[in-house]
Amino acid sequence: MNIAIMGAGLSGLACAITLEKAGIRPAIFEKRSQVGDRFVNGEALLSIFTHPDRDNIATFSDQYGIYLSPTSHIQRMELFSKNKKAVIEGHLGFSNIRGREQDSFEAQLERQTKSTIKFHSEETYEQLLSDYTHVVLAAGDGAYSKSMKNFREDFTVSIKGVTISGKFDRYTVMSWLDYDLAPFGYGFLIPYSEKEANLSIAIPDIPKNAHVHISDLWDVFYQKVRSQLVQNLPITDQFQITQYPIGICNSPRIGNTYFVGNCYGSMMPFMGFGQYAAILSGVYAAYDLCGMGNYEELMKPLRQSYENSLVLRKAMEQLSNEGLDRIIHSLQGDWADKLFQSHRINPLKIASYLLRPYIKLKNE
Ligand SMILES: Cc1cc2nc3c(=O)[nH]c(=O)nc-3n(C[C@H](O)[C@H](O)[C@H](O)COP(=O)(O)OP(=O)(O)OC[C@H]3O[C@@H](n4cnc5c(N)ncnc54)[C@H](O)[C@@H]3O)c2cc1C
Numbered sequence: 001m002n003i004a005i006m007g008a009g010l011s012g013l014a015c016a017i018t019l020e021k022a023g024i025r026p027a028i029f030e031k032r033s034q035v036g037d038r039f040v041n042g043e044a045l046l047s048i049f050t051h052p053d054r055d056n057i058a059t060f061s062d063q064y065g066i067y068l069s070p071t072s073h074i075q076r077m078e079l080f081s082k083n084k085k086a087v088i089e090g091h092l093g094f095s096n097i098r099g100r101e102q103d104s105f106e107a108q109l110e111r112q113t114k115s116t117i118k119f120h121s122e123e124t125y126e127q128l129l130s131d132y133t134h135v136v137l138a139a140g141d142g143a144y145s146k147s148m149k150n151f152r153e154d155f156t157v158s159i160k161g162v163t164i165s166g167k168f169d170r171y172t173v174m175s176w177l178d179y180d181l182a183p184f185g186y187g188f189l190i191p192y193s194e195k196e197a198n199l200s201i202a203i204p205d206i207p208k209n210a211h212v213h214i215s216d217l218w219d220v221f222y223q224k225v226r227s228q229l230v231q232n233l234p235i236t237d238q239f240q241i242t243q244y245p246i247g248i249c250n251s252p253r254i255g256n257t258y259f260v261g262n263c264y265g266s267m268m269p270f271m272g273f274g275q276y277a278a279i280l281s282g283v284y285a286a287y288d289l290c291g292m293g294n295y296e297e298l299m300k301p302l303r304q305s306y307e308n309s310l311v312l313r314k315a316m317e318q319l320s321n322e323g324l325d326r327i328i329h330s331l332q333g334d335w336a337d338k339l340f341q342s343h344r345i346n347p348l349k350i351a352s353y354l355l356r357p358y359i360k361l362k363n364e
Pocket residue numbers: 006007008009010011012029030031032035036037041042043044045106121123138139140141159161241260261262263266267272273274275276278
């Protein structure tokens with residue numbers, strides 16, 4: 001058995017590290033010049049999205065031998081709708097950095113990988129399939145899965161993000177659910193440190209947003225955050241992504257090809273969180289390759305999370321600012337802190353079951 005991994009990102013490197021623990025050295029092919037050679041951005045692992053796993057960083061190290069240092073743990077989340085604010089406190093998850101930085105998650109994973117990474121790779125999937133007995137597709141989007149007719153695309157999303165300088169509390173993330181700022185989408189502020197943060201907005205490319213352009217929304221959002229934080233927040237770096245596909249593979253494995261990370265569909269439709277599922281999918285594909293599990297079976301809970309998350313995304317598209325105000329208002333109080341940290345209750349699963357009868361999904 002010889003294994004090729006296409007893509008040295010979260011899922012590809014998690015797969016390589018797990019294979020190496022079983023004594024297998026895969027060949028890793030990365031099209032860029034270095035790991036994380038893309039825009040820098042702040043991301044988060046929020047435990048409300050990974051129920052029942054309350055501490056993703058501990059799980060990665062204790063259960064899978066993958067060691068990641070986040071930028072910070074998140075102790076406070078400030079949620080803003082048009083007219084309301086809720087503050088959730090407690091151990092809510094972690095923030096981390098992605099991209100070209102030396103402590104980005106992908107850079108940390110690379111330091112734990114022993115296998116050789118071939119950079120500037122131009123190998124196609126077809127070439128890898130003819131040269132290797134097994135191929136792990138970890139290229140970070142659904143393009144290959146789609147061309148192989150294995151991908152159900154549910155929608156696309158446009159995102160604009162920047163790095164800003166200022167004064168931030170590294171334990172606090174902020175989110176805006178205000179459709180005047182980001183219609184049917186959201187905004188996030190995730191600090192990298194006390195002095196730098198990532199500020200982004202994302203909107204779904206749905207018919208209701210046909211005449212909305214992310215760059216036009218940006219200026220209003222940026223001004224709003226500057227006045228809310230009473231800071232100038234100069235921009236030092238930026239990126240924009242348009243029509244990024246969100247969807248999921250019909251089969252996580254076809255023949256000896258494994259679809260992992262976003263190639264499978266790790267990015268959750270509701271708020272775009274995908275790091276947790278990307279890393280786990282890489283580990284699970286490796287387990288299958290080592291004879292330690294069945295990839296399709298292992299992926300079932302992650303697929304279910306994706307489907308639940310899709311229901312919430314569709315529900316979000318039917319809300320208005322008044323509805324969002326009511327939701328944010330209801331999250332004020334101790335009960336919301338408890339809900340966000342509950343070991344027993346999975347609020348997103350419950351919400352998706354309650355909402356499912358009212359939502360029309362593509363696959364139903
Ligand atoms: C703007 C943005 C913000 C996000 N925020 C969050 C967040 O806050 N929390 C969260 O949990 N998730 C977030 N996500 C989702 C998360 O980043 C992804 O789900 C996760 O990175 C997917 O991992 P992956 O291994 O599939 O892809 P990646 O980690 O992107 O790795 C893919 C790798 O494949 C390489 N590659 C591409 N094509 C080829 C090819 N043809 N040959 C060889 N190599 C190739 C790429 O260069 C890259 O190195 C966000 C995503 C985006 C875009």
